[in-house]
Amino acid sequence: MNNNIDTVLFDLDGTLIDTNELIVSSYLHTLEHYFPGRFQREDVLPFMGPSLHEVFGNLDSTKVDEMIRTYRKYNISNHDSFVTEFEGVTETIKALHDSGFKLAIVTTKIADVAMMGLRLTGLDRYFNIMIALDDVKNAKPDPEPIYKALDLLGSQPESAMMVGDNHHDVLAGKNAGTKTAGVAWSLKGKEHLATFEPDYMLDEMTDLLPILGVK
Template structure:
């Protein structure tokens, strides 16, 4: 089992990023971005562009959209518009990546504790996790606004371990971006990456995670 090789034993906990790791959320994010741009009388960005902007939270996403539109519109005024639009559609076209469901269910049955550690605002992350029924196997969900710090800071990973009741040295991080790799390194835990997510157009292998798998069920 590949997980055991990274720690030299079976991990007690797995911490997962959400967007780009467990789910492809870009269709719904793009819908909310385009709604917000329309509200500001700006042209839509479209799903292809938004796919390259995701990964650093909603504020940065909208900042990139406004920059692309060459607009000096008030970002703080538009964020509530984006949040309202996204809350209405965040689980409409979002899908789980292949292998995710089988992997999560397998690890839950193995007694491995699971948590979601994302930079997405907590209320959206919770809504999506519940939409897929993962709250039954993933009791801890930390968003980008759950703590004063967010990834790539290590504190969210440490907090997830504390809430799960496991030692940091018994946990692994699973993500898709350099933020996840840097957070895991700072937290002192191994990190597994998937290559299909949102890493700003760069190959995640360049961030030197401990392991890259094409889909999560390769790990079971």
């Protein structure tokens, strides 16, 4: 139990809401258009976590903006048919909210698309603060988005925890000086995430409650 934590920052995709199939499908749709026959499902898993600009920039720096537009058009069109929340998420977030914890979303998604997922799952009622890709110059694992969220919440790094499904989340938390928690349902695998040594590993989202002293 950690009684020093009063602030919890959450990644969104792959942590609170299950957008994995939507993201994989969006990547495959986009990459098949620009690189026919080159990419399979397993090839796009490493793309989960980094920003679209980083991923597409590494593939073809001359078509980054065009590829991002193609990706986002497909992603938004198919969003609601793919996206669900992970088990125990609403229960956990509501318990933290009702217990007085300060909560925020820190995501590498752009704000309007991130809000689609929060509204679809009803989680938007618990989060007044969200730091999205369009709010920062440097995305996770840079600490800038975490610092920005903490500043808006009036919190200090030593009283905060960053929860996410990707090593970018764990490293961002470490770089900012917060506690960190990884989630075992990470698409890249619990073992992969464990190599980045988060302070806690959650097998279920509700595991967070006893860690934070919430009954």
